Amino acid sequence: MALIVQKFGGSSVADAESIKRVAKRIVETRKAGNEVVVAVSAMGDTTDDLVDLAHRVTLLPAPRELDMLLTAGERISMALLAMAIKSMGHEARSFTGSQAGMITDAQHGAARIVDVTPGRVRDALDEGAIAIVAGFQGFNRGTGDITTLGRGGSDTTAVALAAALQADVCEIYTDVDGIFTADPRIVPRAHQVPRITSEEMLELAASGAKVLHIRAVEYARRHGVTLHVRSSFSNKQGTIVYNPAGPGLDENGAPVEEPVIAGVATDLSEAKITVVGIRDEPGKAAELFTTVARTGANIDMIVQNVSAAATGLTDISFTLPKASAEAVIAVLSAEQESLGFASLQHDDQIAKLALVGAGMRTNAGVSARLFRALSDAGINIEMISTSEIRISVVTRADSIKAATLAVHSAFGLDGDEDAVVYAGTGR
């Protein structure tokens, strides 16, 4: 008997009919002889609707109260899902984040899990019941207050439960069939990969792939949880995200022939800021990014030009989420004198392409092939950043589709037929 954690997102439980459909799938897993724990998100757009309601009451909702409000969403979906399962003759019990032992810090709206004590969930399983746990929510012991893990937190709930309960697998049900070599809406010939390492998945998620929440992948990697990403709308096999025992080995230590490249991720959500004419001297970059950090913006790529010897001045460019750009420009402008730069440039017409693959480590020439493919397609590279298993480049936003198609082909990732794209894209 295996213990399986299943996570269903908001689009999988958008209405009464969907809830019954999901209940049926859960019951099938139970009937196959497995213990089943389910993490569920709020129905459809419930969370957005509740946020709107809060904003109609006050422009700045108190974070503690906003968390109290939003957690009503999963309370509704989990109770309905448990009812649906019970009406099919199977025992089911719903648990809030607090009841399921999701202990977090006190950071309302973006709480971190500090402990998972799923005693009641384990008891429910021991009594033969299916446990339905509210995703996204937790509980702080110090204040006794309800917290939320932030957007996409239900993935993290599922993975944390899987780790604490030593589940055999954590199945993430979504509205796509699995992980693709590229976004099928950009690259029609993208194909689904049957297996991918958690390290590759992490780089893909960090580079804009939206199927899995990056925190969940991190948590799964750190705790050795195997993820299985699959569609709640089909019975296809999906993609296994696993933790290799070592480079070139599978999770059991057996040698595997890894493909060089796992996939290409694209990201149109970032902007670029360039600090023009800043003095090229030790400590200047630290000073600059200490100032930027005050805004809480997540800085992604950083590139510093070679200094012009004559002036001792240089330019520093960095990318960040578009939504953070305004605050960063404001704080830098206010410190222009003390930082001593000439001017700021803001560019929100950029896009990022990331090529990810664990096989890249042992394969020379990957970057050369990437740059050649882009050059052949007539696409200019504006920034480059690399990790051990990833190469990211920034291009003009309007070149990103051509760039992705070219790179996807150049690395032999094109499938034999077009990928199926489902209508729903929300998660």
Added chain:
Amino acid sequence: MALIVQKFGGSSVADAESIKRVAKRIVETRKAGNEVVVAVSAMGDTTDDLVDLAHRVTLLPAPRELDMLLTAGERISMALLAMAIKSMGHEARSFTGSQAGMITDAQHGAARIVDVTPGRVRDALDEGAIAIVAGFQGFNRGTGDITTLGRGGSDTTAVALAAALQADVCEIYTDVDGIFTADPRIVPRAHQVPRITSEEMLELAASGAKVLHIRAVEYARRHGVTLHVRSSFSNKQGTIVYNPAGPGLDENGAPVEEPVIAGVATDLSEAKITVVGIRDEPGKAAELFTTVARTGANIDMIVQNVSAAATGLTDISFTLPKASAEAVIAVLSAEQESLGFASLQHDDQIAKLALVGAGMRTNAGVSARLFRALSDAGINIEMISTSEIRISVVTRADSIKAATLAVHSAFGLDGDEDAVVYAGTGR
């Protein structure tokens, strides 16, 4: 500094605007130097909407899960109310039934309060905050599960908090100005009473007056909580429901001149069942009502005819909620042989009128005057039942309005002008 508990029903917090209006009223009470605890119901029709949603998933929702579902309603309203108050610059904190220490038995859907341990509420007050508590919900220690108190339970939440916190008064905000001598929609000249004893209020609530939930009045009476029923739509004085120190005394033991009659209640929600030709022998009625009790129906009035000496048979009539009649008829029909009666009659065209007043105890002739008034109006009485401070009669449903008007006049209750009836009637 007084400690005031305020209860706001669903119609008072139906949308964002209403929530802001209620928040303003709460803040005014706080600014007047009081400690304030608020019990709040779910917004508008939220509870009904959630029940509908449950029924779209399954016809028979599991009671534990239905409670989990419904408690999402107050979670939303209380969080929004706390946000609204905080946005006005006052400290506020929302608490679920569980956090506020509303400990109940495990009877899902109709839980009884067994203990109230409002430590977190008291702490919030001590820190200068306004405490917002979810009405209607509780927590069972044995199972660790969330419960609900049943419909109208928010009144009970407010009263139980007032008792546990030794509040000076429990203000019940509703959509009418207070307690009236009769339903103003039936008797236009009904007038609001400034004060009424909890005993009278109990009889009025039991007789169909809907302003206060009967359990809340019982709880208030048993724990010596003074209620103040008032409108959330006006600033009028409302009605005080108090516990007299003794007959003819006010709550402090000072003598008062009680009016003989506090009011007239009407109730169109009951049906009458008559068991025809049942043997008039000891234990037969007990046997009959033991059978009826199996359905859980609340039996109200019972009348047994004088037995015909020749046959040794009698008829027994009783009233009960219309919705319970079908189940009672089914169970009695199934036991017809063992109970040994001739036939059943079912009549759902009845109405009940109850005349209530603590002064009735020491005033002879009240029932004579009641029967005279009905007789003068040409209204036939079908059943009669009395308590120390109440006389109830059953009439034809289509005579109830004329009956109520006649009785209201006969006891000198008519006011000088027509009562104001607000549009909203939901609670």
